[in-house]
Amino acid sequence: MKILTTLPKNDGYAMPAEFEKHYGCVMIWPERADSWAFGAVAARRAFVQVAAAIARSEKVIMLCSFEQYDTAREMLPDHIRVVEMSTDDSWARDVCPTFVKNASGQIRGIDWGFNAWGGLEDGLYFPWDKDNKVARKLCDLLEKDTYDAREFILEGGSIHSDGEGTVLVTESCLLSAGRNPKLSKEEIQEKLKDYLGAEKILWLPCGIYLDETNEHVDNICAFVKPGEVVLAWTDDTKDPQYKMSKACLAYLEQQTDAKGRKIVVHKLPLPKPVYMQEEECEGLLHFQGEPTRREGERLAASYVNFYIANKAVVLPGFQDENDEVAKKILEKLFPGREVIQIDARDILIGGGNIHCITQQIPVFAGSDCEDNRTCEIGNGW
């Protein structure tokens, strides 16, 4: 693995869209007792369901600690690889590399700086040194060269690419005080263009209410194809989310993408607000002397936090009447893919959802699933 200090854009590399073909997906086994309630038992089951759903149409690598290997190996289907790696928690989207690809189909990983969503300013845990080493080590594991972008703090959940030069972000996250406070918006925009090989950055003002990542874009808005997005939506004017979603819609209606297209916005309804229950709070270890979550705390539940696998969309469910509505909308928007809905409350409690716990690896020249054969191992699951 070469550690590169050049810029992907100058090298002819750009970030593919998630709906483009994957080699596979990386996930991280849940373990941290202040994130995952009751010894992470329920979270493990939910992660297994997500991994198995993704593994129907692409490879899955599950990273886990030394201590958890045997349990992970036992609980996961054979065709999912379990690989030891030290991490601080289970947010593969945010700690794994963002992969970029060139015209010959070669891929490289970007090793962003990671500071637990805000560092000493408003980060969510300390320390985060293990997480911050995951991206580079995963590139080494996959025998891919890696761009050293550690000076720039960014998480995979804060960017979405359409694969045609346009990248979606939120101002609330990328301009937060805990990430790159010394860089101006323009400087951050240039970094994004240079690393993601993008031409245009679309800056949504905000994300989902109380989303503790400073409102990652991947919880509020996602590309479903170039020029088209889904936007998390509520018609309840009393919900603080109403104004936030409306502001995003207003912004998107005024924008064109890198190709000059107007953005088509599909509203994806939110579930009714989801709150922490007393007994869930009791299942979590305290963090630095404080309860991690409190009874009645609203969680940032959103259907937008889905993962697009090669032949499926893996969608969170909240035992809400909109579960079915969201599923139908996505079935229409992803005609070639099965929408697999997984009850995600046990993931949500940890602070994110299905998109947050996954990171795609684009298919690459010479990969053993380029012809779509070995990618399909395990259809039985």
Next chain:
Amino acid sequence: MKILTTLPKNDGYAMPAEFEKHYGCVMIWPERADSWAFGAVAARRAFVQVAAAIARSEKVIMLCSFEQYDTAREMLPDHIRVVEMSTDDSWARDVCPTFVKNASGQIRGIDWGFNAWGGLEDGLYFPWDKDNKVARKLCDLLEKDTYDAREFILEGGSIHSDGEGTVLVTESCLLSAGRNPKLSKEEIQEKLKDYLGAEKILWLPCGIYLDETNEHVDNICAFVKPGEVVLAWTDDTKDPQYKMSKACLAYLEQQTDAKGRKIVVHKLPLPKPVYMQEEECEGLLHFQGEPTRREGERLAASYVNFYIANKAVVLPGFQDENDEVAKKILEKLFPGREVIQIDARDILIGGGNIHCITQQIPVFAGSDCEDNRTCEIGNGW
């Protein structure tokens, strides 16, 4: 990765010889402070030299702890993969899987039981749980199925295969009280045949004097081609090794291999006895209240502990007049390979040598170096 409880022989799998073509080699980064003197600094340098020499003609994967990743990555050539894995020490030969191969070129790994060369009877450290998980985890990493042979205690250094049905072992090791005391010699022999796909086991009586592995075969005798071995030798009748090597020679002269061939024995002279020096002992942490090694302790130095890479033989050197003699003998015996000699005192202090810190992965159907192209990355090193 499937965990198999069948027997390789019944499945059509057998252990190739080390001189057959490799996909690559696994090593483990040295760290343990009661094995490697003075913070393992000199050991790391020696391991890097060995890895780089092997990487001239095949892939190398270096396993290392979370803590050592950055140092290993910095010290090793780019084209060597560094992969996190927890271990108890650095003896890849003994803790990594033994790979077996079928007629279609597929490979599987055998996950032997590992108890630190003798468990509570006369094992060399405690605990050994991390080491005992390496084989299975490495198979998972390589996406190879694994045979569960954990009930049978065996190390890779205690077997040598000629790839044509004959396996070399030592009685001193395989019949030791700390390994499989409930099994008879005949039962152990059947296990070896079943797992290694062998027809005939050749039982040398012993190995190298004071070899703390209960005299692994890989320090005294190795196949250089089917029907031909090198045997560690001394003509010094006062050296306790004299009788031991002579007993092995006498045994071999009476034997034929699985194909009915008489065994051709090439004597490989030993270096003059190598002893621990006072300052080396001072560089080692104590183990369980005792010095790990004592001044004047004789180390089991032997030129037989070489590694056969695709285009090289990586041979230990001891700054002894026989360094050059051994090199010349091996150059003659391995005409298609360069003999690369590496000063190995800093490895020897740890208790083994170049063969002990390496484990080959045979080339397999579909591997990206089957055509010998990518295997040759890094000829510059």
